[in-house]
Amino acid sequence: MTKKMCKIRLLIVSFLILFTILSMDSKSQNRGRTALDEKVRKFLMEHSTKWHDMNIPTADGQTLYDIIVKNNYKSALEIGTSTGHSGIWIAWALSKTGGKLITIEMDEERYHKALENFKEAGLAEYIDARLSNAHTLVKELKGPFDFVFSDADKDWYKQYFIDIDPKLRVGGCFTAHNIRYRSSRKSYKNGQDLFLDYVRSLKNYETTINRYGGGISISYKKAIRLIKR
Numbered sequence: 511m512t513k514k515m516c517k518i519r520l521l522i523v524s525f526l527i528l529f530t531i532l533s534m535d536s537k538s539q540n541r542g543r544t545a546l547d548e549k550v551r552k553f554l555m556e557h558s559t560k561w562h563d564m565n566i567p568t569a570d571g572q573t574l575y576d577i578i579v580k581n582n583y584k585s586a587l588e589i590g591t592s593t594g595h596s597g598i599w600i601a602w603a604l605s606k607t608g609g610k611l612i613t614i615e616m617d618e619e620r621y622h623k624a625l626e627n628f629k630e631a632g633l634a635e636y637i638d639a640r641l642s643n644a645h646t647l648v649k650e651l652k653g654p655f656d657f658v659f660s661d662a663d664k665d666w667y668k669q670y671f672i673d674i675d676p677k678l679r680v681g682g683c684f685t686a687h688n689i690r691y692r693s694s695r696k697s698y699k700n701g702q703d704l705f706l707d708y709v710r711s712l713k714n715y716e717t718t719i720n721r722y723g724g725g726i727s728i729s730y731k732k733a734i735r736l737i738k739r
């Protein structure tokens with residue numbers, strides 16, 4: 511065999527080895543993803559009747575998951591972690607998009623339980639959980655965010671939205687829990703009503719309400735068109 515042929519043979523063999531390693535690596539990544547899915551599913555199944563801290567119902571978790579995956583959102587904020595049920599659905603979706611969740615809770619006991627749950631579900635690496643009063647922390651966070659789930663004190667919903675709006679990307683989505691369709695003739699307005707009136711008054715947001723489960727408002731941020739004079 512000539513020297514030239516030897517070199518070509520060596521090159522082909524090296525290429526084949528490299529190709530095999532790369533394909534093995536991508537297969538093992540797929541296996542990793544499936545293993546995480548199995549772990550999260552198992553956790554959610556085992557805990558399905560154990561959420562007693564004002565946590566969202568499963569149907570709402572699925573709604574949040576679908577919004578994030580469908581829009582490929584990567585930077586999420588949750589206000590009101592409690593023990594972590596919604597956080598787990600959000601983080602699970604972010605594990606698909608390569609994103610991360612910041613979630614805020616002010617009750618120490620629930621915060622620590624949530625940390626345990628995130629770890630047990632295998633999702634801790636996708637979550638930055640903060641023990642803090644969201645009234646101040648939301649103002650301080652830099653963002654930008656492309657997905658927000660508001661589920662803490664309802665009287666503050668409008669203010670949370672006002673604080674987050676400049677940090678929410680165009681194309682992003684602001685969701686809020688326990689929002690139901692209400693008659694416009696209603697005389698007493700609670701925190702959710704005031705929030706809903708406000709977000710619906712903004713031309714650059716399109717809001718729908720998902721009435722299944724606990725009721726979720728879903729507001730997508732659109733680009734503001736400059737009006738030519």
Ligand SMILES: C[S@@+](CC[C@H](N)C(=O)[O-])C[C@H]1O[C@@H](n2cnc3c(N)ncnc32)[C@H](O)[C@@H]1O
Nearest residue numbers: 564565566590592595596615616643644662663
């Ligand atoms: C309805 S629960 C959240 C449920 C959670 N999203 C879930 O589905 O698992 C509301 C939580 O918000 C927390 N919270 C209320 N006001 C808050 C505030 N100002 N800052 C941070 N957390 C707050 C409460 O302690 C409570 O745990």
